[in-house]
Amino acid sequence: MSIVMTTRPPEAPSNKVASFKPTLLQTEEHHLCPGCGEPVAIRLVLEVIEELGLAQKNVSIIGHGCYGSFIMTMDVDSTLCLHGRAPAVATGLKRMRPDVAVWTLQGDGDMTSEGLAEILHATARGENITCILLNNGVFGDTGGQMTASSVIGQRTKNTLEGRDATYHGHPIVIGDMVAAMPGSAYVARGSVHNAASIAATRRLIRKGFQRQVEKKGLSLVEILTMCPTGWFVPASGGADYMMESLGKTYPLGEIKDISASE
Amino acid sequence: MRQVTRGTLVIDADRCKGCELCIVACPPRVLTMSRAGNATGYLYPELAPGCTGCTACQQVCPDFVFEVYKYHEPIVSGSDAERMQ
Numbered sequence: 120m121s122i123v124m125t126t127r128p129p130e131a132p133s134n135k136v137a138s139f140k141p142t143l144l145q146t147e148e149h150h151l152c153p154g155c156g157e158p159v160a161i162r163l164v165l166e167v168i169e170e171l172g173l174a175q176k177n178v179s180i181i182g183h184g185c186y187g188s189f190i191m192t193m194d195v196d197s198t199l200c201l202h203g204r205a206p207a208v209a210t211g212l213k214r215m216r217p218d219v220a221v222w223t224l225q226g227d228g229d230m231t232s233e234g235l236a237e238i239l240h241a242t243a244r245g246e247n248i249t250c251i252l253l254n255n256g257v258f259g260d261t262g263g264q265m266t267a268s269s270v271i272g273q274r275t276k277n278t279l280e281g282r283d284a285t286y287h288g289h290p291i292v293i294g295d296m297v298a299a300m301p302g303s304a305y306v307a308r309g310s311v312h313n314a315a316s317i318a319a320t321r322r323l324i325r326k327g328f329q330r331q332v333e334k335k336g337l338s339l340v341e342i343l344t345m346c347p348t349g350w351f352v353p354a355s356g357g358a359d360y361m362m363e364s365l366g367k368t369y370p371l372g373e374i375k376d377i378s379a380s381e
Numbered sequence: 382m383r384q385v386t387r388g389t390l391v392i393d394a395d396r397c398k399g400c401e402l403c404i405v406a407c408p409p410r411v412l413t414m415s416r417a418g419n420a421t422g423y424l425y426p427e428l429a430p431g432c433t434g435c436t437a438c439q440q441v442c443p444d445f446v447f448e449v450y451k452y453h454e455p456i457v458s459g460s461d462a463e464r465m466q
Contacts, residue, residue: 123428125392129450137436137449139393147396147445153423154400158443314406314437347400355401 141165143174143194150188154354156344157186157253159311160320164222164251165193167324171332177220178212180205182229185260186253203234206241209248220331222249228258231267231291238297245302245336249327252293252339255346256365263349267291270368274351290368294341298375304336306374310343312358316371323373335377343369383459388434391448392426399423403438403447412438430458
């Protein structure tokens with residue numbers, strides 16, 4: 120099979136339809152593992168921020184996790200906060216600067232294990248913030264330990280035989296908890312395991328930011344991301360493994376949209 | 382075999398970490414993994430004729446190695462093109 124030259128742009132007349140990276144990312148370089156889903160999720164968020172014209176008036180509140188490395192390369196204002204406390208920091212920022220779009224970026228270990236109280240209290244207060252949850256079911260940054268949202272049967276560093284409900288407990292489905300509270304305006308769950316779900320997730324993130332601009336209340340967009348290193352699967356098998364394990368406990372789609380029910 | 386190429390890619394092979402997500406994401410299946418490694422030793426995707434410029438590879442790539450171009454006029458190769466000449 121012949122191979123097309125792909126080291127420089129084509130000489131025949133053509134349009135560029137997609138760039139390497141979003142405009143709001145300063146460099147393509149990052150040190151996350153092969154097959155990681157988080158860079159894809161972050162690209163979607165940055166593209167949505169640019170589409171909505173919020174590039175010059177948004178602040179990201181970053182929790183602790185692998186995605187924290189993007190704090191140096193994202194071209195948006197950011198604050199790194201204590202583990203799990205992003206919604207609390209975002210509350211203060213939003214109350215002082217209500218015209219600024221405030222969004223938090225947290226992993227499942229950060230949101231459901233370390234900072235469950237913060238997200239629930241922020242929801243109960245009905246804060247106008249957008250929370251992005253990158254859910255992969257493990258503490259990826261520290262090597263793949265179990266989090267509160269690891270699914271039953273999932274192998275992690277400290278549940279080598281698989282998560283057992285009688286010993287390790289049941290996973291916390293944070294999306295459903297937040298949706299059940301009256302302070303939340305929009306709750307949705309997306310995924311980045313293939314191109315179609317990535318396009319769908321982009322729409323969910325866009326709606327999440329729109330509800331904040333409309334001052335409807337807290338919006339939570341949960342994104343299932345691959346962590347092949349933490350799951351002990353090959354990089355190429357991460358997407359399939361995710362939908363077989365996490366995908367069954369965390370069904371994709373919109374869970375709550377306050378604007379749709381009006 | 383007649384082949385229509387509507388788009389093409391620029392692949393920054395040296396930044397690729399070889400996760401192969403683009404190989405299964407490509408609808409016309411024109412991406413294959415290389416046999417030799419890149420500067421850091423990972424295998425990287427190579428493009429065969431037949432790209433449609435759909436941007437699926439760029440969407441799924443965690444390492445931002447793809448840039449997608451769409452030709453103004455599709456490039457036709459293979460038996461039909463030869464017959465026309």
